Amino acid sequence: MGLSTSKLNEDIILDHDLLKSHRRLTFEEKRILANRVMKKHGVAGVTLHWVNAISWFLLIATGVALLSATYLKFAPDWYLDMMEGIFGNKGAMLHFHIAVGIFWVLTLLLYGVFGFKNYLLDFIKHDLTLDKDDIRWFPAKVKNLMGKLSNYNMPAQGTYNAGQKAYAVIVAISTIALIITGPVMAFHIGSITVIQWAMMIHFVATMSVFTGVFVHVYMAALFPEERPAFFSMITGKVNELYAYLHHYKWWKEIKNEEHLFFKEELQKDGILLPELEECKNIKDHIVSAKVYNLEGEQL
């Protein structure tokens, strides 16, 4: 589509799949956006992320050290010796690995059971499901990295971009595999053939996540463009300029909702960008939104 976002007609605006990415902002717009923040993660999400991260670190550090057979092991001998020295003996290390694993599974279950409606379903729907824009993102990103496609022509992305979503899918599948295979080994569920397959699946699941975690950490901690994402995992917030440039679809969705309620305030802040004026028919855009007054009556 050769249309620029500022000239899109209403029909196209309402079709998410055809939504083009952001446009080039003016310096003034950038300044306004950079000084505003948006909530990206709730306290539960931030907590779960760090509990998960610490558990994974401890589990991989000990798990890799437990594999000592020459034909299976992944870490060098000096690492195995070092870990054995830290734990005293490898039996204690195995028990530590199992204990941390149980803690990790219980944390995830807590989140999955009590947070099923508010967190897990939302996570599956928004962060694990790739839409058409996400599928288009992969070839576009390759072109973008080769310098053949500008950032402004990339498909618009939601809360997470397609690369992050794809990794989240790998992590989710691996997590389920680990939650099943871990107890099979720790509590000897099934015959030795079952345990032998469980070991192999446990290894594959761990290594699939381990391969990607370096990219995840590098992107968040060192890569300059994505750095606001790192701080958002502490404060839960990102600045709007980052949201606009990297997660345009998400930014637009949130602004549309805000626009519904705080139009005057946004205008006063000078945040009413042309994009929002395009989306006048807000009721069509947020199909499922229900609005209640203070007495609890639906408007």
Next chain:
Amino acid sequence: MSKYAMVIDMDRCVSCHACEVACRSHYDVPVPYYRNWVHQLRPEGVYPDIKKVSYVGLCNHCDDAPCVKACPTGATYKREDGIVVVDKNLCIGCGLCIDACPYGARYINPDNEKVDKCDFCVDRITHGEEPACVATCIAGARIFGDLDDPKSSVSKLVASGAEQNVSDEVNVGPNIYYLDSHNDFPVVKAAFPPKVPHTPTPQSMWSKVLRPLFWLAIGGTFLGQFAAFAAQLIKGESEVKE
């Protein structure tokens, strides 16, 4: 250092199973498993040329033990005195050592789901006693001792021509020797030849395909990030936000 071994004198053995019972009671080995066995073979030949042979067996504490190599966690290891033992705290009961053992000397104990096998009664010999099976043998058919000591009875018997249960395909240096003067041992060897150590499908996939694959994948992502970070260092950090 010592190197413990056992000689089974087949001429002396009367197939009474006392060794098996002593072992079972000492270690609470559940039926139908055993650490130590007397397998009675069917009688062979026609009267009066008839013979009945028993295969007295236990862990061979092999010099090049396939079970030690197979154990993923290092729970099975060889002590400096040559005894192959299992660290029950570290064993996960995966059974890879069972598939690797040429002599069928290992089993998963259903009481604790961990692997168990003969350890030459390591708790007894450290207190100067003989293994339970040796102490109980009424015929003195089991002789236990140190092969590194040339004056020990096992050393002398091995020098006098005691044989190991090995084949052309499988010879991992077993330390159980058999003495016999009635041509009984070939019958045992024919009936219970050492099995070729077996690696199950998931583990052979792991070592041949998956491990190299993940080394490549992790190496690849590291190289990619190294390049990206190097580019970032060359470019330097910009003063203006976006």
